Amino acid sequence: MSSALKRPVSSIMLGAVMALSLAAAPAWTQDRAVEGATVEGITEYTLPNGLQILLFPDASKQTTTVNITYFVGSRHEGYGETGMAHLLEHLVFKGTPNHPDIPQELTEHGSRPNGTTWYDRTNYFETFTASEENLDWALDLEADRMVNSFISAKDLESEMTVVRNEFEAGENSPFGVLMERTLSTAFLWHNYGQSTIGARADIENVPIERLQAFYRRYYQPDNSVLVVAGKFDPATTLELIEQKFGAIPRPDRSGAPLYPTYTAEPTQDGERSVTLRRVGDVQIAMSVYHLPSGTHPDFAALDVLGEVLGSEPSGRLYRALVEQKKAASIGSFAFQLREPGVLLSFAEVRREGSLDSAKAILTDVVESVAAQAPTAVEVDRAKTSLLKNIELALNNSGRIGLQLSEWASMGDWRMLFIHRDRIKAVTTADVARVAALYLKPSNRTLGLFIPTEGPDRAEIPAIPDITDLVADYRGDTTRSVGEEFDPSPTNIEARTVRSSLPSGLKLALLPKTTRGGSVVVRATLRFGAEASLMHRATAADLAGSMLLRGTTTHTRQEIKDEFDRLQAQVSVSGDATSANVRIETTRENLPGVLRLLGEVLREPAFDSSEFDALKEELLANLEEQKSEPIPQAMTALNRHLNPYPEGHPSYTMTFDERIDAITNTTLTELKSFYNDFYGVGAGELAVVGDFDPAVVGDLANQIFGEWRSPSAFTRIPSLYVDVPAENRSLETPDKANAVFVAGQSLRLRDDDPDYPALVLGNYMLGGGFLNSRLATRIRQKEGLSYGVGSQFFASAVDRYGQFFGFAIYAPENVEALEAAFKEEIQKVLTEGYTEEEVAAAKTGYLQSRQVSRAQDSELASLLSRYLFVRRTLSFDAAMEERIANLTSAEILAAMQRYIDLAKISIIKAGDFAKHQPPADQP
Numbered sequence: 001m002s003s004a005l006k007r008p009v010s011s012i013m014l015g016a017v018m019a020l021s022l023a024a025a026p027a028w029t030q031d032r033a034v035e036g037a038t039v040e041g042i043t044e045y046t047l048p049n050g051l052q053i054l055l056f057p058d059a060s061k062q063t064t065t066v067n068i069t070y071f072v073g074s075r076h077e078g079y080g081e082t083g084m085a086h087l088l089e090h091l092v093f094k095g096t097p098n099h100p101d102i103p104q105e106l107t108e109h110g111s112r113p114n115g116t117t118w119y120d121r122t123n124y125f126e127t128f129t130a131s132e133e134n135l136d137w138a139l140d141l142e143a144d145r146m147v148n149s150f151i152s153a154k155d156l157e158s159e160m161t162v163v164r165n166e167f168e169a170g171e172n173s174p175f176g177v178l179m180e181r182t183l184s185t186a187f188l189w190h191n192y193g194q195s196t197i198g199a200r201a202d203i204e205n206v207p208i209e210r211l212q213a214f215y216r217r218y219y220q221p222d223n224s225v226l227v228v229a230g231k232f233d234p235a236t237t238l239e240l241i242e243q244k245f246g247a248i249p250r251p252d253r254s255g256a257p258l259y260p261t262y263t264a265e266p267t268q269d270g271e272r273s274v275t276l277r278r279v280g281d282v283q284i285a286m287s288v289y290h291l292p293s294g295t296h297p298d299f300a301a302l303d304v305l306g307e308v309l310g311s312e313p314s315g316r317l318y319r320a321l322v323e324q325k326k327a328a329s330i331g332s333f334a335f336q337l338r339e340p341g342v343l344l345s346f347a348e349v350r351r352e353g354s355l356d357s358a359k360a361i362l363t364d365v366v367e368s369v370a371a372q373a374p375t376a377v378e379v380d381r382a383k384t385s386l387l388k389n390i391e392l393a394l395n396n397s398g399r400i401g402l403q404l405s406e407w408a409s410m411g412d413w414r415m416l417f418i419h420r421d422r423i424k425a426v427t428t429a430d431v432a433r434v435a436a437l438y439l440k441p442s443n444r445t446l447g448l449f450i451p452t453e454g455p456d457r458a459e460i461p462a463i464p465d466i467t468d469l470v471a472d473y474r475g476d477t478t479r480s481v482g483e484e485f486d487p488s489p490t491n492i493e494a495r496t497v498r499s500s501l502p503s504g505l506k507l508a509l510l511p512k513t514t515r516g517g518s519v520v521v522r523a524t525l526r527f528g529a530e531a532s533l534m535h536r537a538t539a540a541d542l543a544g545s546m547l548l549r550g551t552t553t554h555t556r557q558e559i560k561d562e563f564d565r566l567q568a569q570v571s572v573s574g575d576a577t578s579a580n581v582r583i584e585t586t587r588e589n590l591p592g593v594l595r596l597l598g599e600v601l602r603e604p605a606f607d608s609s610e611f612d613a614l615k616e617e618l619l620a621n622l623e624e625q626k627s628e629p630i631p632q633a634m635t636a637l638n639r640h641l642n643p644y645p646e647g648h649p650s651y652t653m654t655f656d657e658r659i660d661a662i663t664n665t666t667l668t669e670l671k672s673f674y675n676d677f678y679g680v681g682a683g684e685l686a687v688v689g690d691f692d693p694a695v696v697g698d699l700a701n702q703i704f705g706e707w708r709s710p711s712a713f714t715r716i717p718s719l720y721v722d723v724p725a726e727n728r729s730l731e732t733p734d735k736a737n738a739v740f741v742a743g744q745s746l747r748l749r750d751d752d753p754d755y756p757a758l759v760l761g762n763y764m765l766g767g768g769f770l771n772s773r774l775a776t777r778i779r780q781k782e783g784l785s786y787g788v789g790s791q792f793f794a795s796a797v798d799r800y801g802q803f804f805g806f807a808i809y810a811p812e813n814v815e816a817l818e819a820a821f822k823e824e825i826q827k828v829l830t831e832g833y834t835e836e837e838v839a840a841a842k843t844g845y846l847q848s849r850q851v852s853r854a855q856d857s858e859l860a861s862l863l864s865r866y867l868f869v870r871r872t873l874s875f876d877a878a879m880e881e882r883i884a885n886l887t888s889a890e891i892l893a894a895m896q897r898y899i900d901l902a903k904i905s906i907i908k909a910g911d912f913a914k915h916q917p918p919a920d921q922p
Helices: 011-023 084-091 102-108 132-147 153-171 174-186 200-205 208-218 234-246 299-310 316-322 355-367 376-394 397-410 415-425 428-438 466-470 489-495 537-546 556-565 587-602 608-625 629-641 655-664 667-677 693-704 755-766 773-781 811-831 835-853 856-869 874-884 888-898
Strands: 034-039 042-046 052-057 063-070 112-117 122-129 224-230 282-290 329-334 342-350 497-500 505-511 518-526 569-574 578-586 682-689 727-731 738-746 788-794 801-809 905-910
Touching: 052 234, 052 397, 063 132, 063 397, 084 112, 084 122, 084 153, 084 208, 102 132, 102 773, 102 835, 122 132, 122 397, 122 835, 132 224, 132 234, 153 174, 153 200, 153 208, 153 773, 153 801, 174 282, 174 342, 224 234, 224 397, 282 355, 282 608, 299 316, 299 329, 299 342, 299 376, 299 415, 299 428, 316 329, 316 342, 316 355, 316 608, 342 355, 342 608, 376 397, 376 415, 376 428, 376 556, 397 415, 415 466, 489 505, 489 874, 505 693, 505 856, 518 587, 518 856, 537 569, 537 608, 537 655, 537 667, 556 587, 569 587, 578 587, 587 693, 608 655, 608 667, 629 655, 629 727, 629 738, 629 905, 682 693, 682 856, 738 811, 755 773, 755 788, 755 811, 755 835, 755 874, 755 888, 773 788, 773 801, 773 811, 801 811, 811 888, 811 905, 835 856, 835 874, 835 888
Parallel strands: 052 224, 505 682, 727 905
Antiparallel strands: 034 042, 042 052, 063 122, 063 224, 112 122, 282 342, 329 342, 497 505, 518 578, 518 682, 569 578, 738 801, 738 905, 788 801
C-alpha cells in the first residue's frame, strides 16, 4: 500500500491519488476479476488486490442488496480494544471526502441500510430499488469508505457516547448480561468470552489513533468479501466493481501481516459457575458447553442436538421444564463460529418458582442425551425444521446476500451449502455421539466447582482445512428463478384480482413467478361489536394464542411438524376484534398449508395443559417487563393519549391489571369467546407470490366461504381525544438506560389535504437513516442517544392520528435530551425545511416506498389492509404524486397546523434517583 493510503486521507490527498489513477489510464482494466466457484446461482470472483466478490443475480427481486463484509470482529481486539470493531462500525457511517454525509445519501436513495458487528466479522449493507444509478452509487460508497473514511477525533467524541448509550441499553437486560457473564467465565483466554459491545471503559477511553490503525489494518480489499444480490446485470456489475474496487491497491502486509488467531481456549477441566444479582422479576438458569468450530463435521449433528433440546413444544427441555411447570420458557442453540464456540441452554423461571430445581433439571436433561439417545422422530423433526429455514432463506436472494456474511467469515461462503448437506445426512447415532463427546460435567459452565478424580474432559478438534473441504464443491439442487416484477402501483393493480366469498371474506390475489416458488399469505377475520366485546379482551387474546396449540385431531407438536414438513412459517394470533394469519411457504406446499390452517382456525382443542403453559409464559413475560423502562413508558403514554374506559376492547391495562386478568381468566371463558365470535363477520385474505389462483380461491371458499361469525362485525372507531399535555418521570431502579417517549393525538385522516405534507415533514424530522433533524442533533452531533426518531400516522377511516417521538439515553442526560428534542421541533415549526432538504427527502421517501412494495410480505399486508378500507393502489400513486409536488412552504404550513409543542405529552422512564445531586448541592 502507498504511504498516502496508510494514513487518514484528506480531501486534497484523495484528489492527488485520483489524479494518479486517471493518469495511468485506465488502471482498472488491468485489474480484472478472476472467476472462481459457482454454487446454486452464486458465483465467486477475486480481484488481484485480494477482494473476494460474490454475485447472486435474481431478476424476480426488484431490489438490489450490496453487502460488504470485513473479516474483523471482537475476536480480533487486543487489550484495551474491546468494542473497537463495533465502535469503528459506527464511525464508518460518518463520511468520506467523496461521501461526506452518508446517512443523507442512504436516505435519499430510499435504501434499507445498516452495519453489524459480530465475533468474526463486520458488515455494511444497503438494499435499494434496483437501478443502474443506485447500484453505481452503492458500490462507489463502499469502495470509498473501505480506505477513505474520516475516522476523526471529532466524530469519536460524539459517537462514543452513542455507543455507550447502546451499551447501557444492553445493561438493562438481565438475560443479556447473564449471557455475557457466563460466556466470559467459560472462555478464560479466547476473545469469544468478550461481548462485541465491549467494556465501558474501553468505549469511553480508546484513543483515536488506535481506532485509525485498526481501520487501516483490517479495512482492506484482501480482508473482505463483497456480495451483490438481487436484480442486476452480472457483466455490467462486475465491470463496475473492477472500476471502483480494482484501483484500491493490495496492502503491503510484509511489516504487519494479518495473523490467524493463535490464542486457543484450553480444554476445560471442571465445572465453573457465575452468579448475577440485579433488579429483575424473572429468574434464569443458563449453561454453556464448549463445541468445535462451525466448519467441523460434528457441527451439523450439534445443530440438530440444539433443536432436539430447545424446540417447542417437542424439545426435551420444554417437556421437562415448561410442561412440568418448572420453568416459563426455555431455549437451546449452538454458536456456529469460525473457531470453537459453545452450546447455550437456558430456562426462565418465575419469581415464585424454584431456580435450584430448574437448574438441576436443565443440567440433567442436557447431559443425559448421550445415555438417552434421541429417537428417529426427534432427529427427523429437528432436521426438517432446520432445513426448512435454510430452504426458505435460499428463496430470498436479499436474505442470502446478508447471511453470506456469516458463512464467509466462518471460512468460506460455500459452508452454507455444505452445512445444509451435512444436516441432511445426520443420524440418531451422530447426535448421540456428539452429545457424549461434548456435553460433559467437566465441560459445563454452571453451578459449583466439585473436585473430581480422573476428570473426563472434552477435547475440541482443530479447525478443518477449509480449502480442501470446499474444493470443487458445486451443490446439488437447482432453484427456480422468478420473473422481473415491477412494484409500481399501476402494475400491481393490473396484476391483482379481487373477489368476495359468500361469508363476506374479501380476496386479493396477485400471482407471479418467484424465486423458489415462494408465496406469502396475509389474512384477517373480523368479528364482534363494541358492546358485545366489553370486558372480553383478555379472553380474546388468549383464545387467539391457543389456536396453534392443538386441534381436535392434531396436537400442537403434530401441527408444528406438518408445517415444518410443508416448509411453512405460520403465525396465528387474535385479539378482541379479529384473528390474524401470516404464512410464508412455497407453491407446491400452499394447498396443504391452507387446509391445515382451516383446521387450526375451525377446530381448536383448547387443551387445558397447553392453556396452563401459555399463561405461565405470558405471566413470566409481563413480570420481566414490569421493571423495564421502555414498556413502562409506552404503557403510560398509551393510557394517557387513549383514555378508553376500563373493560373497553381498546383500553390499555397496567402491568398489574394484565397480570391479574391473565391469572384469573379461565379456559371456559376462552371457549365461550371462540364460540360467540369466531368465523367471518368480515375479513380479508391477500396472497402474493407463486400460486394457482383457481386452487387458492377454491380452498379459501372451502375454509371460509360459509363459515360465518355468530356475531356480526361492527367496526370500533378510533376516537380523537384532546387530552391535556403531561410531562412525567417514572423511576425504574438499577436500569443503566432510560427512555423518552412523546406523543400528540391529531384530528385528521390519511386522505386529508395536509396528510402528504405531514408524512414528508415527519420523515425529515425523525425518519430516514441517521440524517433526520432529531438524529443529526441528538445522536450525530451531541451523542446523547443510540436510537432517536419520530413517527406519524393517520387512520384511513377515522379522523384520528398521532405524532410520536422517542429516544433512549443515559439517565443523567435527561434534561439535555428533552431540551434538544423540543428545540429541534420548535426550529422546524419556526423555520421549516430548506428546498434542498425537501428535494432530497422526496427522492429517498418515494424510493423507500418502492422498496416496501418489492417485498412480497409487505405487499400482501398492504393489499389486505386496502381490502378492509376499500382502497386500491391508485391512492398510493396519487399520494406519491402529491408528495413529489410538495414545496417547503406547504410542509411548514401543515406542520404548524397540527404539531404543537404545548400539546405534546412526554413520559421519561429511568433510574433518575441515582443521578440526582446530593442535597447540599444546587
